[in-house]
Amino acid sequence: MTNQSGIARKFYEERHVRNLHERMSRELKGFGAHINAFEFCPHHPDGLIERYRALCNCRKPQPGMIRALLERYPVDIDARFMIGDKQSDLDAAQAAGMPAYLSMGVNLHSFIVRLLMDRSPA
Known part of the structure; x- marks a missing residue:
């Protein structure tokens, strides 16, 4: 779970973040590890890309990403x-x-x- 405002600020694209997550998954699999979900917030209030220019509830310190994961996965x-x-x-x-x-x-x-x-x- 990570803020990725670089997407909104045109430093990189969502596909780059997804590619990194795929690579991490492959490498962790070699150790017998698994990540159920990768969450990231591409938004930033000063973003250069309009669709990502937003104040949202998923950008930490807001709890949106955590709450979404807790709704999706049963957790003690x-x-x-x-x-x-x-x-x-x-x-x-x-x-x-x-x-x-x-x-x-x-x-x-x-x-x-x-x-x-x-x-x-x-």
Whole structure:
């Protein structure tokens, strides 16, 4: 789930983002991993492309992308959380009613293991 305002600002096209997601899926498949959905917001209020020039509810820190995913996929509400690398990620999660954690370039696997250990009941 990512903001991709570069689409609205003519830096790249939606197809480029989709191609990146396809490549990520192929590479992750080699490790036995799978991503159910990729979400991105192509909008920006100052976009150069009119159809993407918008204030929308999917651009983080708004919770639209999170809410769309929660409607599409059954999730154990008590077990869900979000990991982000920007404050807007945390703000979007909070607006959607879920806890969020900031990951600052650490090893993601170690970060998640430590996070899950801290969240588990004693």
